Amino acid sequence: MKITNTPEQHLIIVDLDGTILNNDFSTLNQRNKKVLQELQKQGHKICIATGRNYLSARPFYQEIGLNSFLITYNGAYINNPSEKNQEKIVVNPIANSIVRSILNEKIIKENLLSVLADRVDQTTISTSDDYLLSRSFF
Amino acid sequence: MIIYYQEVFFNKNTYLKGDVLKHLGDKDCLQLVLEFPHDEGKINTILATLRRKYCSAITFYCSSKLKSE
Numbered sequence: 001m002k003i004t005n006t007p008e009q010h011l012i013i014v015d016l017d018g019t020i021l022n023n024d025f026s027t028l029n030q031r032n033k034k035v036l037q038e039l040q041k042q043g044h045k046i047c048i049a050t051g052r053n054y055l056s057a058r059p060f061y062q063e064i065g066l067n068s069f070l071i072t073y074n075g076a077y078i079n080n081p082s083e084k085n086q087e088k089i090v091v092n093p094i095a096n097s098i099v100r101s102i103l104n105e106k107i108i109k110e111n112l113l114s115v116l117a118d119r120v121d122q123t124t125i126s127t128s129d130d131y132l133l134s135r136s137f138f
Numbered sequence: 139m140i141i142y143y144q145e146v147f148f149n150k151n152t153y154l155k156g157d158v159l160k161h162l163g164d165k166d167c168l169q170l171v172l173e174f175p176h177d178e179g180k181i182n183t184i185l186a187t188l189r190r191k192y193c194s195a196i197t198f199y200c201s202s203k204l205k206s207e
Binding site for chain 1: 151153154155156157158159161162164165166167168169170171172173174175177180183184187188191192195196197199
C-alpha cells in the first residue's frame, strides 16, 4: 500500500480481530502497525473500534502509539488512553438489574453453557476457563 | 481455524472465575457474553425473549462463532 500525503485530515477507524492483528489474534501485524503510525504522523486520527474489552484492546493501542480514541465493548466504552486522566467519552453500561433479570430468565438459565461478564470497573468474570479454552472461534 | 477466545476476551489479563451474579455485586456491566448449545429452536426462543423484553435496554448480537467444530 502506498501512502501519499494529502492536505485533508481523516478519521480512520479500524477493528482489531481479523483486521490489523495477525491470524493468531494476539499479535499486531507489523506492516499494519507501520502504516497506521505513518498515517498518524501525517496528521490523520486513527481509532480502534472493537468488541474486545478495554484491557484486552489497550496493548495494541499502546504498541502502535496512538493518541486518539479507543472504542471498546462494541461502543459501550470510549476513552482516550493517551491522555493523562484517560478521559472517558462514552460509558454506556447494561444496568445491574437488567443483567440479573436476563440471567434469571427461565429459558436462559435452562440452556446457558457459559457466561462472560465485563463489569464497569473493567473486571471480567467468567463461569469457566476450561470451557473457553476448549472452543474454537471459527 | 482454531483460535481460543481466551486471547480475544482476556488477552492474558486476569479475571474472576465463578458465580457471575455473586461477583457482579451491585455493579453494572459493559458487556455480557452468553453461550448456548447449538439448538436453533431454543436459540430462536432466547432471541425472541431478549427482543421482547430487553430491546430498549440492550444491544445484542447473535453469532455462531463460539460453537465447537
